[in-house]
Amino acid sequence: GAVVSQHPSRVICKSGTSVKIECRSLDFQATTMFWYRQFPKQSLMLMATSNEGSKATYEQGVEKDKFLINHASLTLSTLTVTSAHPEDSSFYICSARSPGRYGGGTDTQYFGPGTRLTVL
Amino acid sequence: DQQVKQNSPSLSVQEGRISILNCDYTNSMFDYFLWYKKYPAEGPTFLISISSIKDKNEDGRFTVFLNKSAKHLSLHIVPSQPGDSAVYFCAASAGANSKLTFGKGITLSVRP
Helix, strand or coil, X not given: CCCEEEECCEEXXXXXXXXXXXXXXXXXXXXXXEEEEECCCCCEXXXXXXXXXXXXXXXXXXXXXXXXXXXXXXXXXXXXXXXXXXXXXXXXXXXXXXXXXXXXXXXXXXXXXXXXXXXX | CCCEECCCCEEEEECCCCEEEEEEECCCCCCEEXXXXXXXXXXXXXXXXXXXXXXXXXXXXXXXXXXXXXXXXXXXXXXXXXXXXXXXXXXXXXXXXXXXXXXXXXXXXXXX
């Protein structure tokens, strides 16, 4: 399957600092990437859709000024958690959409390994 | 409103037997369905998918069945192996280039 990397895998920071997480598609070009957040024993919550060369689309309830997304190239999207607070501590996962196996233009998302953010 | 439902939070199966993971959906616009496997502290791994134009797709030990009239799909794993123990998420999308909607996941435990 397609490979998506995330960096860093784990970060611990002080409250008030900003943290940048990178998501890269290693073996395909992704015009669209997604950022998710997962709380313990919960499903994946979509935060935003990142489109190469345009502004990200945020889901309802997600602060766009808090979670800055930049999709500068077809293989890289970044999520910056600005002025992080303890409640931002979570597992952040990105995914990249690649052309699917079936007709009709449907695509499959491949996920990165996730980033564990802990804000002290 | 939960559009993708995985009503059983967990399933325990003996090694070598079949694991059947169920998923129901309410949005009739969904036309592409996927199953992902996830270990703790890792990102989900794509397993298998099915388009609404099909009712079955098979890949090795994994088979996904889709019953559109019942808005139900299932993932069959046979034979089950201890390494299959993980959380399995069902996901669906409506139309090309749309976002995925995930179920809450089901924890599969395969006993040796």
